[in-house]
Amino acid sequence: MPADIRFGVLGHAGVVTLTRGHALNALTHQMVLELGDALNGWEHDPAIAHIVIRSDDPKAFSAGGDIRDLYEAGLKAKRGEGEKQTRFFADEYCLNIRIKTYPKPYIALIDGIVMGGGVGVSINGSHRVAGRNIRFAMPEVGIGFFPDVGATWFLPRLPGETGTWLALTGAQMGQADCCWSGIATQAGEGERFDDIVDALAASGDTDAVLQLFAVTPETQSAAAAHQPVISEIFRGDDLTAIAQRLANTGAGGWPEAERSAKAFARMSPTSLAIALRQMRIGAGQSFADCMRTEFRIVSRVLDGDDFYEGVRAQIIDKDRKPVWTPATLGDLDKASIDRYFEPLDATEELVTVGGS
Numbered sequence: 101m102p103a104d105i106r107f108g109v110l111g112h113a114g115v116v117t118l119t120r121g122h123a124l125n126a127l128t129h130q131m132v133l134e135l136g137d138a139l140n141g142w143e144h145d146p147a148i149a150h151i152v153i154r155s156d157d158p159k160a161f162s163a164g165g166d167i168r169d170l171y172e173a174g175l176k177a178k179r180g181e182g183e184k185q186t187r188f189f190a191d192e193y194c195l196n197i198r199i200k201t202y203p204k205p206y207i208a209l210i211d212g213i214v215m216g217g218g219v220g221v222s223i224n225g226s227h228r229v230a231g232r233n234i235r236f237a238m239p240e241v242g243i244g245f246f247p248d249v250g251a252t253w254f255l256p257r258l259p260g261e262t263g264t265w266l267a268l269t270g271a272q273m274g275q276a277d278c279c280w281s282g283i284a285t286q287a288g289e290g291e292r293f294d295d296i297v298d299a300l301a302a303s304g305d306t307d308a309v310l311q312l313f314a315v316t317p318e319t320q321s322a323a324a325a326h327q328p329v330i331s332e333i334f335r336g337d338d339l340t341a342i343a344q345r346l347a348n349t350g351a352g353g354w355p356e357a358e359r360s361a362k363a364f365a366r367m368s369p370t371s372l373a374i375a376l377r378q379m380r381i382g383a384g385q386s387f388a389d390c391m392r393t394e395f396r397i398v399s400r401v402l403d404g405d406d407f408y409e410g411v412r413a414q415i416i417d418k419d420r421k422p423v424w425t426p427a428t429l430g431d432l433d434k435a436s437i438d439r440y441f442e443p444l445d446a447t448e449e450l451v452t453v454g455g456s
Contacts, residue, residue: 105131106156107138111301112149114142121157126166127217129188135221136195139202149304150205152297153221158233158290161210162218165192167243171411174402189248189398190450192217193391196250197452199224200387205306209297210234211290220249223283227310230278231290232318239270241371242363243414244406244422246397252382252390258282260331262323267375268334268342269363271356273323280321286314326354337380339372339429368406368424373437381441388452393441395450400440 104120116135118125135153142148155161165188176182199206199221208222211231219238222228230236238247238255247255247267255263258281265271278284288296292313299309323330333345346364349357364372374397382390401407405425413422426432443449 104128105134107134109148110297112147112304113297113300114138114145114148114151115297115301116151116153118153118155118157118162121155121159123166124160124163124213125155125157125218126163127192127221128166128169129191132188132192132195136191136198139198143203148204150207150300150306151202151225152207152209152300153225154209154293154297155212158212160213160218161208161222161234162215163213164216164218167411168415171408171416175408177402178408184399184402186395186399186402186448189395192220192249193395193450194452196220196224197388197391200250202226207296207300207306207310209288209290209293210236210284211293215239217249219251223254224250227286227306228278228284229286229288229293229296229310229313230275230284231288231293232275233290234275234278234284235272236274236278236283237270237272238266241268241367241375242270242410244368244371244404244408244410244424245401246371246374246394247378248394248398250387250390250394252378252393253385253387256379256383259324260327261334262327262330264334264376264379265330265360267379268367268372269360270367271360271363274319276317276319276321277323279317280324286310287317288313289315322355326356329354329357337376339369339376339432342376343429368410368422369426369429369432370404370406370424370437371410372429373432374401374440377437377441391452392450396442396444397440399444399448 106117106119108115173185177184206225207227208225209229210222211233214236240247255267262281275287279287296313303309346361409422
């Protein structure tokens with residue numbers, strides 16, 4: 101069976117290639133563990149100046165984690181037939197911290213679909229080169245989950261309320277938006293990613309090499325142009341007020357208003373409440389604290405119902421008709437949302453090293 105992830109050394113570069121194209125490079129637990137091992141091995145190798153991660157499939161860098169596998173294993177655990185799947189998330193989140201604090205340049209060449217877990221192994225690196233066909237999104241609230249893999253840290257740090265918009269609607273961003281917002285550190289051309297790898301292999305000067313391949317996005321950032329209205333809509337802590345402002349903005353000149361309003365209305369109310377809380381508290385937390393927060397959340401989400409219902413509706417049965425619990429924003433209970441953020445028992449907390 102072909103490997104899902106491949107590792108190699110080319111000159112000065114440690115090269116990681118995601119090769120699970122049939123599943124849009126959805127990350128498995130084994131892929132997470134193998135990437136962590138490779139980073140450990142390359143950290144103290146004086147011949148390796150930088151790490152490069154890329155996909156061998158132009159359609160997707162990575163569409164996220166292996167949700168179907170987590171869904172099936174989680175249901176077994178809820179029936180008492182297996183262990184709760186927190187180990188995957190603990191290892192994934194620790195990998196995100198490892199990437200964020202890695203002492204060598206970590207360059208993600210990202211094009212096509214970049215979502216969920218794929219964001220975790222790219223945006224947390226020091227350099228992100230976005231190709232012209234990039235479609236970045238954090239659509240987790242649509243399956244009863246929440247924006248994770250460091251989203252509690254990086255989304256609140258995007259301009260204005262851009263991160264809140266992305267978190268609550270699963271909206272997609274292209275190359276210009278990614279570069280303007282800081283999701284990407286520069287624009288590039290997917291067709292030249294091979295050339296970038298070769299140049300990084302030949303030279304240990306990361307920034308000089310990447311500058312040679314930098315391009316200007318072909319379009320202007322729509323998110324930048326409409327930032328004032330986005331920030332006005334998604335301000336505050338009241339989800340109902342946000343929904344009302346979003347519904348009343350259709351004639352305000354923001355092309356994404358109607359699409360965002362429809363998406364918002366389809367999302368799990370519980371997930372929306374969790375995501376909004378993340379956006380508000382994450383701005384004041386360290387990266388490691390954000391990851392500990394996310395681990396507390398996921399430990400409770402796996403015990404709930406919405407994640408399994410969302411995956412069933414979107415991925416398993418594909419009827420696109422999830423039945424959320426509770427069903428509406430008005431039915432949300434603040435105490436129940438608070439519980440997702442409470443500390444775990446000391447033996448269950450995420451153990452992190454660094455990541456401040």
